[in-house]
Amino acid sequence: MVVLAKGELEQIALPAAAPPRADVRSVDLSAPAGPAREAAARALVAACEEHGFFRVTGHGVPAELVRAAEAAAAGFFARPQGEKDGEAPTLGYGSKRIGGNGDLGWVEYLLLGVNPAVPAASASSSTLPLRGLLDEYTVAVRRMACAVLELMAEGLGIAGAGDGDGDTVLARLVARADSDCMLRVNHYPPRPALNYPCLTGFGEHTDPQIISVLRANGTSGLEVALRDGAWASVPPDGDAFFVNVGDTLQVLTNGRFRSVRHRVVVNSEKSRVSMIFFGGPPPDERLAPLPQLLGDDGGRSRYRDFTWSEFKTSGCRTRLAEDRLSRFEKQ
Numbered sequence: 309m310v311v312l313a314k315g316e317l318e319q320i321a322l323p324a325a326a327p328p329r330a331d332v333r334s335v336d337l338s339a340p341a342g343p344a345r346e347a348a349a350r351a352l353v354a355a356c357e358e359h360g361f362f363r364v365t366g367h368g369v370p371a372e373l374v375r376a377a378e379a380a381a382a383g384f385f386a387r388p389q390g391e392k393d394g395e396a397p398t399l400g401y402g403s404k405r406i407g408g409n410g411d412l413g414w415v416e417y418l419l420l421g422v423n424p425a426v427p428a429a430s431a432s433s434s435t436l437p438l439r440g441l442l443d444e445y446t447v448a449v450r451r452m453a454c455a456v457l458e459l460m461a462e463g464l465g466i467a468g469a470g471d472g473d474g475d476t477v478l479a480r481l482v483a484r485a486d487s488d489c490m491l492r493v494n495h496y497p498p499r500p501a502l503n504y505p506c507l508t509g510f511g512e513h514t515d516p517q518i519i520s521v522l523r524a525n526g527t528s529g530l531e532v533a534l535r536d537g538a539w540a541s542v543p544p545d546g547d548a549f550f551v552n553v554g555d556t557l558q559v560l561t562n563g564r565f566r567s568v569r570h571r572v573v574v575n576s577e578k579s580r581v582s583m584i585f586f587g588g589p590p591p592d593e594r595l596a597p598l599p600q601l602l603g604d605d606g607g608r609s610r611y612r613d614f615t616w617s618e619f620k621t622s623g624c625r626t627r628l629a630e631d632r633l634s635r636f637e638k639q
């Protein structure tokens with residue numbers, strides 16, 4: 309349940325709007341080596357440059373695992389409020405407050421680190437099955453995120469830039485044992501019967517990490533900002549995965565890829581459950597445009613170097629909608 313205090317509803321009310329449908333590009337991760345894979349890699353790069361957003365097909369994540377994780381999450385959100393609140397320390401349960409700087413949304417959520425020291429130890433007997441399924445789901449989606457980054461490296465012509473262990477430079481940033489990855493499960497209850505036609509579910513923002521892999525239960529609500537700033541709605545698709553370019557990937561590509569601004573609007577009678585994997589780098593990783601990608605800009609980097617923990621610390625002080633990269637841009 310999401311309970312808003314007097315005055316808070318006005319903060320998240322939105323005017324009725326039906327943005328046009330986004331033209332979401334599809335990338336087939338299962339394309340066989342050769343011309344088909346080269347075409348998929350080119351399509352991926354074009355989508356990241358143009359929109360910072362695309363759909364992934366041929367992803368290899370078992371549908372049964374997705375359904376089971378989503379059903380277990382929906383079951384958790386249906387529990388009594390007191391039980392859910394009790395899982396704040398173990399499952400990162402929260403409601404209506406996003407981050408610590410006053411952002412509100414018509415949402416309740418779970419927010420989990422992907423590399424906790426002893427994952428199952430923090431789960432109670434009643435949340436153990438949910439925790440186990442979310443862990444299994446995360447492993448599968450993280451693998452997919454790395455496969456997307458491998459294909460991306462091929463499309464960018466930097467696939468030989470690994471250290472010989474098979475992973476390319478981009479995939480390795482998310483694959484390492486100490487990579488700072490997270491899983492978020494959001495539940496947007498149906499829009500309440502009020503005077504407002506639309507509510508902010510999750511306010512507009514860009515994701516700070518390298519890559520986000522999102523899926524939802526076939527309920528609409530996700531919108532992406534186009535280059536001209538206009539919103540476009542992402543058609544609901546219960547079977548697909550969507551990928552967002554994050555701020556860090558914008559930096560690594562020296563601004564060639566676009567960290568996509570997105571939001572969730574609640575105007576549906578159906579509840580929306582989404583699961584998002586955020587692939588972030590290890591805390592001490594120094595981030596800067598990849599040298600191989602500086603060519604197009606005459607060798608000039610648009611961003612100053614920073615570590616992921618520096619970026620995270622500075623980002624945690626910002627409101628959701630703020631541009632977190634501007635302070636790292638070179639003049």
Ligand SMILES: C=C1C[C@]23C[C@@]1(O)CC[C@H]2[C@@]12CC[C@H](O)[C@@](C)(C(=O)O1)[C@H]2[C@@H]3C(=O)O
Nearest residue numbers: 406407408411515516623624625626627628
């Ligand atoms: C307002 C905030 C919530 C957020 C941390 C921040 O200070 C700014 C970035 C927000 C965001 C957006 C993407 C992810 O949902 C998230 C977990 C993340 O890494 O950055 C959230 C943060 C959060 O909810 O704590």
Ligand SMILES: O=C(O)CCC(=O)C(=O)O
Nearest residue numbers: 492494510530572582584
């Ligand atoms: O719940 C969604 O569909 C998107 C949420 C989102 O953008 C986020 O959690 O960062």
Ligand SMILES: [Fe+2]
Nearest residue numbers: 513514515570
């Ligand atoms: Fe997001």
